[in-house]
Amino acid sequence: MKKITTSLLCFVLIVMSITVKAQDMEYSKKVIKKLASPAFKGRGYEANGDKIASAFIASEFKKSGLIPLNRNSYFQDFELSANTFPGKVEVKLDGQLLQTAVDYLVDATSPSVKGTYPVIPVTRIAINTPEKLMTLVNRAKGAFILLDNRIPSGESADLKQVVSDNIIKLKTNASFDFKGLILFSEDKLTWTSLTYQNPRPVLHVNKKGLDPATVRTLTVNIEAKLIPNYRTRNVVGMVKGTSASDSTILISAHFDHLGLLGKKVYFPGANDNASGTTFMLNLVRYYAKNAPKYNTVFIAFSGEEIGLLGSKAFVKQPLIDLSKIKFMLNFDLAGTGEDGIKVVNGKIFRPQFDQLVKLNDIYKLVPKVDIRGEACKSDHCPFYEVGVPAFFIYTLGGTPAYHDIYDRPENLPLTAFENYFKLMVKFIQTF
Ligand SMILES: [Zn+2]
Structure with missing residues (x-):
């Protein structure tokens, strides 16, 4: 009887783990498709694209029970200037x-x-x-x-x-x-x-x-419209860590993209950066269920494409103590990976980079973990510039679509997505 119960339990566990795994890719594809859909207007500053996208991300944070860090809100408002093309x-x-x-x-x-x-x-x-x-x-x-x-x-x-x-x-x-x-x-x-x-x-x-x-x-x-004080917003939430430490792990991805060019044409930004946003949302769901060691803060930035303005705004008025950030991981372009991943700041934070390579050597998760020096090309940069240790990681290979109308979900192979996710969970564990 006991034996039957055990094997039954095993069976149930296996089925559950398969379901969870399959569900994650299913979830990821669904979310990328949603973020890159016409309803999200290219996640820019026309037709409320940024508001629609940030509201969706906040609702995902809420579903996972993340703690809001701006009093009771997940949103951090800030202003930017944008030249937009909402009309003819x-x-x-x-x-x-x-x-x-x-x-x-x-x-x-x-x-x-x-x-x-x-x-x-x-x-x-x-x-x-x-x-x-x-x-x-x-x-x-x-x-x-x-x-x-x-x-x-x-x-x-x-x-x-x-x-x-x-x-x-x-x-x-x-x-x-x-x-x-x-x-x-x-x-x-x-x-x-x-x-x-x-x-x-x-x-x-x-x-x-x-x-x-x-x-x-x-x-x-x-018809161009320059909006000098456009109010947009980052989305910020936290999962509490199990240790008594006041250190923080920061995980980020920008959700904004290029918006509309006229009423009919929008830029889907599936790889840039619906993929990274979705990658982060997977980590949100994972850590909401598996409490991390350290307080883990998640930020979906707006304003990245127009000059890293969301991350600059956050660093200027941080909702957390920046000096307590143990490490920041910024995910931008996460949707390919047949040639592996590249780590900006790998040469700067060499022990952490070597750790990542070591994990990948053991578990054989992505084809290659490539190194790069500094590059102020995504939202890790304003943090790094004030002394926060940070990586910006992107996937290599796959689609050549970039900042054009061909960066669509159907062109996104998501080759390494699942294994890249596993690698990051293992990496975060080492802190
Ligand atoms: Zn990007």
């Missing part, structure tokens, strides 16, 4: 409608512009001296300059520098009296978010079959 975004070259985010992008600094304008097509040779630049600018009064920005073979490094400096002048010099700039290239279209507007509109065009030298007119309608 339409571009036609010689009457042909271009497809937004497929054929072209509006530069993140662009102001509004509406009308039909003459286009003056030139190549990089037309701006490779200060004199030529001024001649072109004077000729282009009231027109758009279309610069074929493909680099001709044989352009020297010195000339490259002059041309790129002059492109910056064309974008930013308020005293130049021409209407706007079109940059044509065959490079991948990669978008960003910025906090300001430049004096004139800039379009980045990469359209197959388009001969930039033949373009004569631009018809454009772009």
Whole structure:
């Protein structure tokens, strides 16, 4: 009887553990899909994208019973400035409608512009001296300059520098009296978010079959809106540790992405960073059920894409004692992993990095744990700069989609997701 009970118990436990495991991947896929769905508006500052996403994350924190750290709230409000594109975004070259985010992008600094304008097509040779630049600018009064920005073979490094400096002048010099700039290239279209507007509109065009030298007119309608005091929010919660120590482990991921480019186009940001946010939510669920040794604080940051503004705001007005943070782990881009993971600050915190490699050698969880030095490219940075020991870890390999409309859940392999999660749980145990 006892034997039967034991084997029955074993069976039940095995079934339970399989269910928990399967449930986690199922949960992860569901959450990534949700965060990257049109309803979340690209998690930017148009149509309340950031509010919808942060509310969802807070509800997940609540479900797991996390302790709010801002009195009774999971939210930490802060303000940022954002140039947004909530309205019309339409571009036609010689009457042909271009497809937004497929054929072209509006530069993140662009102001509004509406009308039909003459286009003056030139190549990089037309701006490779200060004199030529001024001649072109004077000729282009009231027109758009279309610069074929493909680099001709044989352009020297010195000339490259002059041309790129002059492109910056064309974008930013308020005293130049021409209407706007079109940059044509065959490079991948990669978008960003910025906090300001430049004096004139800039379009980045990469359209197959388009001969930039033949373009004569631009018809454009772009509604840009600079919001100087946009109120957004981080989401912060804690699981209490079992030890009496007042040390903290900090786990973070940014939930924001690039938002909308016009009413119809949104940037899903599945890998960047629905994947990291979901990775963190898995850790939330895990530690809510398996109490950690140290107080473990979870932060989903807003404002990352626009300049690490959520993490900067937190460091400026911390809800926890930053000097008590034993270690910070920031997850940004967690959705691939066929080539392993890369650890920013691995060279700085070498004993912790070596520990991580050792664990991976023993348990064989991800293909490789790669090392990197400092890189102020994600939300660990403002913490690291004030002395908090921190890693920023990202997965390697897989999809090339990045800051474009192709960063979608269906393109995300989640190759290492489960094993990466196991590795992190084992790593956190070593503190
Ligand atoms: Zn990111």
